[in-house]
Amino acid sequence: MIHFPKLNINTETLSILLVGVGGQGTILASNVLAELGLNLGYDVKKAEVHGMSQRGGSVISHLRWGETVYSPIIAQGQADIMIAFEKLEALRFIDQIRPGGFVVINDQEIVPVTVSTSDVVYPDDQTIREKIAEYTPNQYWVKGVAAAEALGNAKAANVVLLGAMSAMMGMDPEPWLDVISSRVPAKYLDLNQQAFYKGREAVES
Amino acid sequence: MVLNEEYKPMKRLLSGNEAVARGAWEAGCSVASGYPGTPSTEILENFARYPHVYAEWAPNEKVGLDSAIGAAYAGKRSISTMKHVGLNVAADSLFYVAETGIEAGLVIVSADDPSMHSSQNEQDNRQYAKFARIPCFDPADSQEAKDFTIAAFDLSERFDTPVLLRLTTRVCHTSGPVEVFEQQQQLPEPGKYPRNIKKYVVIPANARQLHPVVEARVQDLAKYAETSPLNRVEWRDKKLGIITGGIAYQYAREVFPDASVLKLGMVYPIPEKLIKDFAAQMDAVIVLEELDPFIEDQVRAMGVTLFEPTTKPEFPLSKSVFPIFGELNPLIVRNAAKAAGLLNGEAEELPNALQVELPPRPPSLCPGCPHRSSFYVLNKLKIPVNGDIGCYTLGVAPPLNSIHTCGCMGASIGVAHGAAIAGDKERHVAVIGDSTFFHSGIQGLINVAYNRSNTITIIMDNRVTGMTGHQQNPGTGLTLQNRETIEVDIEAMVRACGITKVLTVEAYDVDVIEKTLKQWMKEDEPAVLITKEECALLPSARKQYLPLEVTDQCNGCTVCFRIGCPAILKSEELDPKYNRSLAEIDAALCTGCEICAQVCPRDAILFRDQVRAKQVN
Ligand SMILES: Cc1ncc(C[n+]2csc(CCOP(=O)(O)OP(=O)(O)O)c2C)c(N)n1
Numbered sequence: 001m002i003h004f005p006k007l008n009i010n011t012e013t014l015s016i017l018l019v020g021v022g023g024q025g026t027i028l029a030s031n032v033l034a035e036l037g038l039n040l041g042y043d044v045k046k047a048e049v050h051g052m053s054q055r056g057g058s059v060i061s062h063l064r065w066g067e068t069v070y071s072p073i074i075a076q077g078q079a080d081i082m083i084a085f086e087k088l089e090a091l092r093f094i095d096q097i098r099p100g101g102f103v104v105i106n107d108q109e110i111v112p113v114t115v116s117t118s119d120v121v122y123p124d125d126q127t128i129r130e131k132i133a134e135y136t137p138n139q140y141w142v143k144g145v146a147a148a149e150a151l152g153n154a155k156a157a158n159v160v161l162l163g164a165m166s167a168m169m170g171m172d173p174e175p176w177l178d179v180i181s182s183r184v185p186a187k188y189l190d191l192n193q194q195a196f197y198k199g200r201e202a203v204e205s
Numbered sequence: 206m207v208l209n210e211e212y213k214p215m216k217r218l219l220s221g222n223e224a225v226a227r228g229a230w231e232a233g234c235s236v237a238s239g240y241p242g243t244p245s246t247e248i249l250e251n252f253a254r255y256p257h258v259y260a261e262w263a264p265n266e267k268v269g270l271d272s273a274i275g276a277a278y279a280g281k282r283s284i285s286t287m288k289h290v291g292l293n294v295a296a297d298s299l300f301y302v303a304e305t306g307i308e309a310g311l312v313i314v315s316a317d318d319p320s321m322h323s324s325q326n327e328q329d330n331r332q333y334a335k336f337a338r339i340p341c342f343d344p345a346d347s348q349e350a351k352d353f354t355i356a357a358f359d360l361s362e363r364f365d366t367p368v369l370l371r372l373t374t375r376v377c378h379t380s381g382p383v384e385v386f387e388q389q390q391q392l393p394e395p396g397k398y399p400r401n402i403k404k405y406v407v408i409p410a411n412a413r414q415l416h417p418v419v420e421a422r423v424q425d426l427a428k429y430a431e432t433s434p435l436n437r438v439e440w441r442d443k444k445l446g447i448i449t450g451g452i453a454y455q456y457a458r459e460v461f462p463d464a465s466v467l468k469l470g471m472v473y474p475i476p477e478k479l480i481k482d483f484a485a486q487m488d489a490v491i492v493l494e495e496l497d498p499f500i501e502d503q504v505r506a507m508g509v510t511l512f513e514p515t516t517k518p519e520f521p522l523s524k525s526v527f528p529i530f531g532e533l534n535p536l537i538v539r540n541a542a543k544a545a546g547l548l549n550g551e552a553e554e555l556p557n558a559l560q561v562e563l564p565p566r567p568p569s570l571c572p573g574c575p576h577r578s579s580f581y582v583l584n585k586l587k588i589p590v591n592g593d594i595g596c597y598t599l600g601v602a603p604p605l606n607s608i609h610t611c612g613c614m615g616a617s618i619g620v621a622h623g624a625a626i627a628g629d630k631e632r633h634v635a636v637i638g639d640s641t642f643f644h645s646g647i648q649g650l651i652n653v654a655y656n657r658s659n660t661i662t663i664i665m666d667n668r669v670t671g672m673t674g675h676q677q678n679p680g681t682g683l684t685l686q687n688r689e690t691i692e693v694d695i696e697a698m699v700r701a702c703g704i705t706k707v708l709t710v711e712a713y714d715v716d717v718i719e720k721t722l723k724q725w726m727k728e729d730e731p732a733v734l735i736t737k738e739e740c741a742l743l744p745s746a747r748k749q750y751l752p753l754e755v756t757d758q759c760n761g762c763t764v765c766f767r768i769g770c771p772a773i774l775k776s777e778e779l780d781p782k783y784n785r786s787l788a789e790i791d792a793a794l795c796t797g798c799e800i801c802a803q804v805c806p807r808d809a810i811l812f813r814d815q816v817r818a819k820q821v822n
Contacts, residue, residue: 034218035218038216038218038382044382045379045380046380047378048378049244049323049378056771069381070458071459072346072452075534075539088564091561092563094559111774112771113569114567116773117766117767123563131559131560
């Protein structure tokens with residue numbers, strides 16, 4: 001059984017969804033989560049789609065931990081946790097979350113090219129918040145890019161999100177930092193650690 | 206397998222593709238040839254990095270398979286990888302090697318793409334195994350992907366047959382823990398190249414002798430399947446028995462945790478006795494598989510009675526319980542089982558669909574993409590365009606809207622030529638990328654030249670195989686294993702095909718492309734325009750990025766929006782006179798390709814030189 005008392009999660013298979021826009025660093029984040037699961041002693045599956053969607057399209061990764069994980073895909077409406085690297089994508093995929101699931105949202109806006117070539121508008125924050133609230137009361141917004149920029153590198157936003165997630169799940173930072181350290185180049189280690197703690201603060205405060 | 210005692214397996218997180226590469230290496234495979242294609246590409250990219258192996262990108266799948274066959278004839282374990290549609294290209298070779306067999310193990314990997322995440326169809330390549338009479342392995346996860354690859358080499362040699370290792374997107378691109386060994390199997394050095402004419406020269410007289418050998422081989426393989434460790438029965442409750450293979454096994458376990466399962470690792474040929482014995486012990490039996498009723502039809506043909514749902518299948522070829530379309534997942538499986546009366550309860554309601562229209566985010570040409578200018582011009586000139594497969598297929602999307610057909614790799618030039626020989630009133634343009642031209646475009650161009658149609662072809666040479674993630678190709682000067690090599694000169698190649706009207710231009714130069722096409726449309730002869738500029742995502746291109754700026758000359762005329770560049774945004778600011786959104790450039794995305802600056806009728810976007818001059822001041 002997988003048990004996260006802070007989130008009231010008690011399940012055989014934990015299902016985590018990562019959504020964002022091609023090129024945003026969702027892959028590093030899902031790799032970290034997969035390895036973390038393995039280090040914690042779980043069976044792990046991580047599914048992503050490569051190819052076509054990388055060209056600036058919506059991207060989605062499925063991640064599952066459990067005693068034995070069978071399906072690599074999380075069925076619609078079954079995700080326990082969703083990390084959204086971009087606001088619009090959070091809303092686009094919100095129907096993947098189970099009622100009462102947890103959503104971490106990076107407060108970043110990447111306007112799709114369809115906005116400048118059609119009349120469809122990018123939804124405002126209030127609409128996004130309200131629509132997400134129809135699915136779950138548990139949404140955490142994190143200023144990932146701002147936090148990472150304050151540290152001098154916007155690219156570390158994905159690690160800010162991981163930090164936020166670790167705090168949200170009520171987990172100690174060490175196992176996360178172990179994995180992150182093994183995956184980032186040495187010269188960025190310090191930056192990534194700070195980014196991770198920024199993310200934790202965002203949720204803890 | 207000969208293993209040194211010291212080498213204990215250790216667990217690593219590997220994708221299915223990484224696991225196949227690992228398995229091939231552990232099995233002592235030392236030659237690989239294939240062509241990139243999602244979801245197969247990472248197999249060779251990973252294999253190429255192992256010590257003591259030779260790995261290459263061939264210009265297309267047929268050449269790749271022939272090369273692997275040649276290496277297997279020469280006594281080296283070899284692998285050839287491709288996406289499912291690649292096996293169509295290589296099919297002729299598949300069929301002869303199925304007849305001849307090999308000297309050393311040959312594994313052919315077909316990565317299928319149910320749900321067409323990155324493909325033009327979702328053909329089920331298990332059918333090829335049956336068609337060509339060769340064994341087919343269908344792993345369900347990364348561990349099996351590795352184990353089955355090793356087993357495939359052994360089986361290939363034992364039965365003197367190529368083995369089809371059939372993967373699907375979810376297996377290729379799902380990572381899971383895999384036990385790896387740090388040592389390769391030590392294989393004997395190959396002997397002298399065979400002079401076995403009866404086996405390897407398939408002239409009719411020999412081929413007639415070989416066909417019965419092939420049929421007998423299938424029979425032997427079916428016998429082997431009865432006891433093969435690749436197939437296993439998991440006994441649980443006997444009310445429901447599930448026969449399954451590949452990724453569908455995972456959904457069987459998740460949705461029917463109590464059911465007994467007959468898991469087929471080898472899905473062709475299948476073990477008749479094992480299946481009948483299993484079925485005989487169950488109250489009801491179903492087959493759970495993705496796409497075609499491949500196992501289902503074979504099981505029925507054996508005379509096994511399968512569970513009959515009350516509902517009739519949707520289409521004549523449908524499976525009895527599960528959909529024939531798309532990839533399965535636990536929800537689809539559960540709902541289909543409920544609809545069929547296998548599980549209690551109504552089909553689960555999906556959570557409410559969002560009641561708000563969101564701007565879609567389809568894949569699109571990247572900022573700075575050198576393909577963009579040609580599509581802008583083609584759209585402006587309203588020319589019918591026969592397209593091909595690659596990043597440039599995205600020219601179909603609004604606002605460029607400039608591709609009117611696209612079927613498979615290499616089809617563009619032939620289809621455009623077809624319009625010409627049919628006497629179509631409009632002049633057609635074919636567009637094709639560099640890698641696709643080398644893959645199968647050249648023959649179409651030879652046909653245009655030879656049979657003298659007035660087809661115009663644009664070869665979009667972005668110096669790399671872009672769509673599948675930047676693989677080297679015969680035009681790039683490097684091989685898969687990063688050795689320096691020749692660069693095939695596309696212009697010289699085009700001339701050698703017999704085309705005399707050829708021009709190579711800078712791909713970002715909108716004006717030259719427009720003038721050239723307009724001029725050529727007036728002349729009645731075949732012509733080829735090569736638009737050359739490296740892909741904007743290549744590291745060398747990234748070094749040149751210089752974001753452009755919009756000046757206060759902008760009046761929101763929207764012309765720059767029509768190039769469909771993700772870096773050009775609608776500003777919140779409105780033009781006071783026309784009350785329409787001004788253009789704004791996202792400096793984080795803009796590469797400074799200047800296509801927008803060229804099309805702007807009011808010179809309201811600064812060119813690179815102007816931006817630099819401004820920065821200096
Ligand atoms: C028969 C076949 N093999 C492989 C693929 C996968 N594939 C799609 S596009 C592409 C490469 C296109 O490269 P290029 O022609 O250079 O165009 P670019 O994407 O760089 O614009 C490949 C290999 C395919 N669709 N069909």
